[in-house]
Amino acid sequence: MNWRVPLADIDFGPEEEAAVIGVLRSRWLSMGSVTQEFQQEFAAFTGAKHCLAVANGTAALHLACLALGAGPGDEVIVPSLTFVATANAVRYTGAVPVFADIESLDWLTISPAAIEACITERTRAILVMHYAGFACNMPAILEIARRHQLKVIEDAAHAIGSELEGRMLGTWGDIGCYSFFPNKNMTTGEGGMLATDDDALAERLRILRSHGMTSLSWDRHQGRASTYDVVDLGYNYRIDEMRSALGRVQLKKLSSNNQRRKHLTTLYRELLAELAPDLHIPFHERRGAPCYHIMPVLLPAGADRFRFMEGMKAEGVQTSIHYPPVHQFHIYQQDGFRGRNALTLTEEAAEREVTLPLYPTMQDEQVEWVARAAQNVLRAMGGSD
Numbered sequence: 226m227n228w229r230v231p232l233a234d235i236d237f238g239p240e241e242e243a244a245v246i247g248v249l250r251s252r253w254l255s256m257g258s259v260t261q262e263f264q265q266e267f268a269a270f271t272g273a274k275h276c277l278a279v280a281n282g283t284a285a286l287h288l289a290c291l292a293l294g295a296g297p298g299d300e301v302i303v304p305s306l307t308f309v310a311t312a313n314a315v316r317y318t319g320a321v322p323v324f325a326d327i328e329s330l331d332w333l334t335i336s337p338a339a340i341e342a343c344i345t346e347r348t349r350a351i352l353v354m355h356y357a358g359f360a361c362n363m364p365a366i367l368e369i370a371r372r373h374q375l376k377v378i379e380d381a382a383h384a385i386g387s388e389l390e391g392r393m394l395g396t397w398g399d400i401g402c403y404s405f406f407p408n409k410n411m412t413t414g415e416g417g418m419l420a421t422d423d424d425a426l427a428e429r430l431r432i433l434r435s436h437g438m439t440s441l442s443w444d445r446h447q448g449r450a451s452t453y454d455v456v457d458l459g460y461n462y463r464i465d466e467m468r469s470a471l472g473r474v475q476l477k478k479l480s481s482n483n484q485r486r487k488h489l490t491t492l493y494r495e496l497l498a499e500l501a502p503d504l505h506i507p508f509h510e511r512r513g514a515p516c517y518h519i520m521p522v523l524l525p526a527g528a529d530r531f532r533f534m535e536g537m538k539a540e541g542v543q544t545s546i547h548y549p550p551v552h553q554f555h556i557y558q559q560d561g562f563r564g565r566n567a568l569t570l571t572e573e574a575a576e577r578e579v580t581l582p583l584y585p586t587m588q589d590e591q592v593e594w595v596a597r598a599a600q601n602v603l604r605a606m607g608g609s610d
């Protein structure tokens with residue numbers, strides 16, 4: 226479809242093209258010096274001691290769960306208001322995801338109190354997700370984890386460049402996982418990154434990323450190793466050099482692009498408050514410095530979301546839903562992962578949520594167009610006038 230305002234867009238230019246062509250001409254295509262540079266630059270940016278680039282964000286989550294020892298008989302506490310990969314990654318290990326509710330209809334991240342209510346003797350880890358780039362209550366979550374001796378994984382797919390108390394999201398827990406899928410704040414097409422300060426965990430992750438092998442083709446090419454042993458049941462979750470090259474260029478643009486997202490979000494808030502006051506815009510509280518990954522709004526309770534989204538479509542505006550809750554998916558219901566405790570707030574937020582377009586190349590006039598479209602559509606539905 227030819228949207229007047231698409232949901233998201235990438236910011237690629239001649240620098241990205243040149244970076245990929247440079248790799249192709251170098252004739253070394255997977256996990257070499259470009260990946261090492263990308264990892265070092267991402268580590269310097271986030272402040273993490275170790276960063277390991279991987280094939281995608283889901284692979285990062287899977288490896289994080291494995292490296293922290295999750296397996297059959299274990300439970301990992303997760304939000305349900307997230308992309309399905311967060312919970313799937315737990316299931317790949319044989320562990321059981323246990324869903325905890327969100328904080329409130331204003332702060333849509335996993336609730337520390339709900340986490341605590343889900344803990345049993347089987348709980349091994351807490352896997353949190355910084356929805357839309359807004360921080361979970363990490364001090365409270367780390368305190369719970371310490372008290373119960375649990376590991377903490379951060380799904381920071383939405384939170385590339387978000388900070389809380391001056392510390393980057395993705396570096397608060399034992400392991401942070403980032404995604405560079407095309408709708409993220411920086412992209413490599415497919416791609417992801419692991420971050421940890423723990424030397425032993427970093428080594429375990431490094432080995433699991435490439436078949437459990439003790440050395441890589443790159444090491445052998447460099448003359449650093451002539452053979453290898455296989456010491457773990459690993460995977461091929463490697464990234465290639467073309468993607469790492471894209472990542473290096475995108476990382477350089479990230480801070481200014483996140484600033485632009487902040488400006489657009491502020492403009493949205495002002496315009497929607499005036500033109501569509503019936504919409505609830507979550508994340509009012511001041512908590513850290515978000516990276517403004519997406520622009521979620523909640524429709525008035527009982528409003529027909531399908532009608533709203535169709536109305537926006539007629540105005541040329543693409544919208545989306547973040548997210549249908551994981552515990553309500555057929556495969557999760559069928560396999561019995563229905564959530565142990567009530568997920569009342571998750572279900573209400575998920576029913577009312579609509580995501581409006583947000584991307585750094587978006588123009589101020591496009592934000593105004595979307596806000597006016599929302600006003601028109603709500604008016605036609607009998608709301609905001």
Ligand SMILES: Cc1ncc(COP(=O)(O)O)c(C=O)c1O
Pocket residue numbers: 281282283284307308310311354380382383403404405406415416417
């Ligand atoms: C919250 C969240 N977790 C995990 C993922 C999985 O990342 P990927 O698509 O890179 O595997 C995504 C995005 O796609 C996501 O939005």
